[in-house]
Amino acid sequence: MFRTMETKTRILPLLPLRGILVFPYMVIHLDVGREKSVRAIDETMLKDRAIFLAAQKDAQKDNPRPEDIYTMGTVAEIKQLLKLPGGTIRVLVEGLARARIRHYLQEDPFFKVEVEQFIEEQPRTSHIEALMRSLxxxxxxxxxLSKRIPPETLMAIMSIEEPGRLADIVASHLALKIEDKQALLEAIDVATRLEKLCTIVARELEIVELERRINIRVRKQMEKSQKEYYLREQMKAIQKELGEKDERLAEGEEYREKIAQAKLPKEVEERALKEVERLEKMPPMAAEATVVRTYLDWILALPWNKTTRDRLDIDVAAKILDEDHYGLREPKERILEYLAVRKLVKNMKGPILCFVGPPGVGKTSLARSIARALERKFVRVSLGGVRDEAEIRGHRRTYVGALPGRIIQGMRQAGSKNPVFLLDEIDKLSSDFRGDPAAALLEVLDPEQNHAFSDHYLEIPFDLSQVLFITTANYLYNIPRPLLDRMEVIQIPGYTEEEKVEIARRHLIPKQLKEHGLEPEQLTFSENAIRRIIREYTREAGVRNLERQIAAVCRKTAKRIVSGEGEKVHATAQNLEKFLGIPKFRPSQAEKEDEVGVALGLAWTENGGEVLAIEVSLLPGGKGKLILTGKLGEVMRESAQASFSYVRSRSRQLGISEDFHEKCDVHIHVPEGATPKDGPSAGITMATALASALTGKKVRHEVAMTGEITLRGRVLPVGGIKEKVLAAHRAGVKTVILPEENRRDLEEIPSSVKNKLRFVFVRHMDEVLREALIDEEPQTQSRLPCSLPPSMAWGQA
Known part of the structure; x- marks a missing residue:
């Protein structure tokens, strides 16, 4: 290996180059327009015409700094200079030698640098000779192969004998990246430079060879297509002479016959015939022809004019609904109202019903029953997890795999223009960069717009006004507001224990016996067994888990019968654990006796209502700190703060020392600690427990309550009254305290439950305390450091 031995130091103006690099022995035109560069050219022309050329690292920078310019460049001589309009200068430069920047002497008004110029000696050793021949x-x-370089240039290069010059001239004729050219420029050693260049030329040779193969393949494909076209034209001429039909014309006639038989609307028929004409002009095997055929098949498969006749007999419909579902009075009433109106008005727009309720309450099966009662086709589309707008509106016909949206697919599946169309899990819709499917559903569910629903695939309006749309959701607040505005919401909150018993007896047990191959006499359930399954093996608003537990009993029974252990099984509350194991849930129960600092609250959960015992303990020697435990949400914590503030504001009336918050800490706990809890419904319950703990008065154990509290003690209404009252009934509560504004919600509660409870409606917290607390002498002063003397008891202040 030979390395450069001699160097020479020079001071030269610097011209930064953008997107280009100049090698020694290279002659090239450069257009100079930047102010600093023009001044550098002027300085050079006043002296010996020598200039230092170096490439910028980033060609986008207009005002490069020294760190933005490569240190290795080329000393060049300006051969010609021509001024162009607009202030640009075109110069012809010739590269002389490599050089490296040692120092920047100035940056303004132009770059001036001290460079170290390398003087190459080029002995031709056997190694270098071999590299030159290979290159x-x-x-x-x-x-x-490339045919980008003229043959005369190759001849000139072949005659070069200096190895360094050969490497630089070959590199200057290659279309390389600036980084590759800079690496060659920085290779001062000639042998190293030749080796790098051989590697780069070999790589470029592979790329050019690959390009040549691709071009040959494309040319062959084009020649094949032209040949096929020529042969098809010949075949067409021969078929014409023989009197035979062309394949494309025959297919077109077949589609025309189908379109005529389908009796499509005028606009749709015109569009279909236009597509048939396009199909006849295309080669049969073309990809576009496949798209057109699929499009015509979809148009012909849709029920543009097909409808089913509604069964408008209200009595029969009511009978079918009662057969399929027990309870659900409000949804059934709404369906019968629709039938009555439909009987009087022939061309009414279909309503959009939204069934909202917990899982397992029968929302989907109720929609099926509606379709059976009306004798309509039934279609179900699940929207859970749908996040692409094209799932609703369809895809544009710009590629082979395009399809209509789920609405049009459902209409094709139904085969009629007026099915019962169930949009399941509408609250599970989501959106991303592909669009908002909830917004696309607005057109589907708006009676003023859906008579001309436009699918991106069809591009023809489709009438959805006769469809009976039913949507289902678990949570109302997850449905977008504009979408909710289009729907009539029917709440299905859940079943009472009595309703679950009837559902199990009438529907679930016969269904599971049939599915497990059992006869009714082979397995029977006592009513107490069903109730125990409901109370101790399931905790839900619906009946899905109840059906699973009944199925488990059926499986155990089938195994016993097959193994010969017995022919008949009677499931009772006593032997239930043999089939289902130990109970999974502990039923909520009211407290057994009156206690201080414990109040029963009523809560709503996904599985129905629950009874919560809220506990308050006083910690003497504290500083009034309020401690909250039980995995409470933000709203529930705020209710606790509001309750604490209310009790402090009413301390004199309650018989509590006004400075109790300076003597003891207050700890509020809501079991169960592992279950997240949130909502404003526990406000009055927390205030009652606080008042009890601070006054020493016991809370009546048979009283449960729910309601939101304000700082002034007002009691505000809350939701989920039906579920909460049912939970109170299950727990053995005798009295339920409710906000006055929730009085109207009692209409939803079954009479069998309502008649067994005493309801107290309140407007202010004072009324709650009068009803919930037992008015007797408080605990001793030693136990209650926060109380006033007995003479200052509540009600005597």
Missing amino acids: LHQFEQYVK
């Missing part, structure tokens, strides 16, 4: 051979192959 010339590869470059000759490259020129022949």
Whole structure:
């Protein structure tokens, strides 16, 4: 290996180059327009015409700094200079030698640098001779394949004998990236430079060879297509002479016959015939022809004019609904109202019903029953997890796999223009960069717009006004507001224990016996067994888990019968654990006796209502700190703060020392600690427990309550009254305290439950305390450091 031995120091103006690099021995035109560069050219022309050329690292920068310019460049001589309009200068430069920047002497008004110029000696050793021959051979192959370099240039390069000059001139004729050219420029050693160049030319040779193969393949494909076209034209001429039909014309006639038989609307028929004409002009095997055929098949498969006749007999419909579902009075009433109106008005727009309720309450099966009662086709589309707008509106016909949206697919599946169309889990819709499917559903569910629903695939309006749309959701607040505005919401909150018993007896047990191959006499359930399954093995608003537990009993029974252990099984509350194991849930129960600092609250959960015992303990020696535990949400914590503030504001009336918050800490706990809890419903319950703990008065154990509290003691209404009252009934509560504004919600509660409870409606917290607390002497002063003397008892202040 030979390395450069001699160097020479020079001071030269610097011209930064953008997107280009100049090698020694290279002659090239440069257009100079930047102010600093023009001044550098002027300085050069006043002296010996020598200038230092170096490439910028980032070609986008207009005002490069020294760190933005490569240190290795080329000393060049300006041969010609021509001024162009607009202030630009075109210069012809010739590269002389490599050089490296040692120092920047100035940056303004132009760059001036001190460079170290390398003077190469070029002895031709056997190693260098071998590298030169390899490079010339590869470059000759490259020129022949690429055809970008004229043959005379190759001849000139072949005559070069200096190895360094050969490497630089070959590199200047290659279309390389600036980084690759800079690496060659920085290779001062000639042997190293030749080796790098051989590697780069070999790589470029592979790329050019690959391009040539691709071009040959494309040319062959084009020749094949032209040949096929020529042969098809010949075949067409022969078929014409023989009197035979063309394949495309025959297919077109077949589609025309189908379109005529389908009796499509005028606009749809015109569009279909236009597509048939396009199909006849295309080669049968073309990809576009496949798209057109699929499009015509979809148009012909849709029920543009097909409808089913509604069964408008209200008595029969009511009978079918009662057969399929027990309870659900409000949804059934709404369906019968629709039938009555439909009987009087022939062309009414279909309503959009939204069944909202917990899982397992029968929302989907109720929609099926509605379709059976009306004798309509039934279609179900699940929207859970749908996040692409094209799932609703369809895809544009711009590629082979395009399809209509789920609405049009459902209409094709139904085969009629007026099915019962169930949009399941509408609250599970989501959106992302592909659009908002909830917004796309607005057109589907708006009676003023859906008579001309436009699918992106069809691009023809489709009438959805006769469809009876039913949607289902678990949570109302997850449905977008504009979408909710289009729907009539029917709440299905859940079943009472009595309703679950009837559902199990009438529907679930016969269904599971049939599915498990059992006869009714082989397995029977006592009513107490069903109730125990409901109370101790399931905790839900619906009946899905109840059906699973009944199925488990059926499986155990089937195994006993098959193994010969017995022919008949009677499931009772006593032997239930043999089938289902130990109970999974502990039923909520009211407290057994009156206690201080414990109040029963009523809560709503996904599985129905629950009874919560809220506990308050006083910690003497504290500083009035309020401690909250039980995995409470933000709203529930705020209710606790509001209750604490209310009790402090009423301390004199309650018989509590006004400075109790300076003597003891207050700890509020809501079991169960592992279950997240939130909502404003526990406000009055927390205030009652606080008042009890601070006054020492016991809370009546048979009283449960729910309601939101304000700082002034007002009691505000809350939701989920039906579920909460049912939970109170299950727990053995005798009295339920409710906000006055929730009085109207009692209409939803079954009479069998309502008649067994005493309801107290309140407007202010004072009324709650009068009803919930037992008015007797408080605990001793030693136990209650926060109380006033007995003479200051509540009600005597």
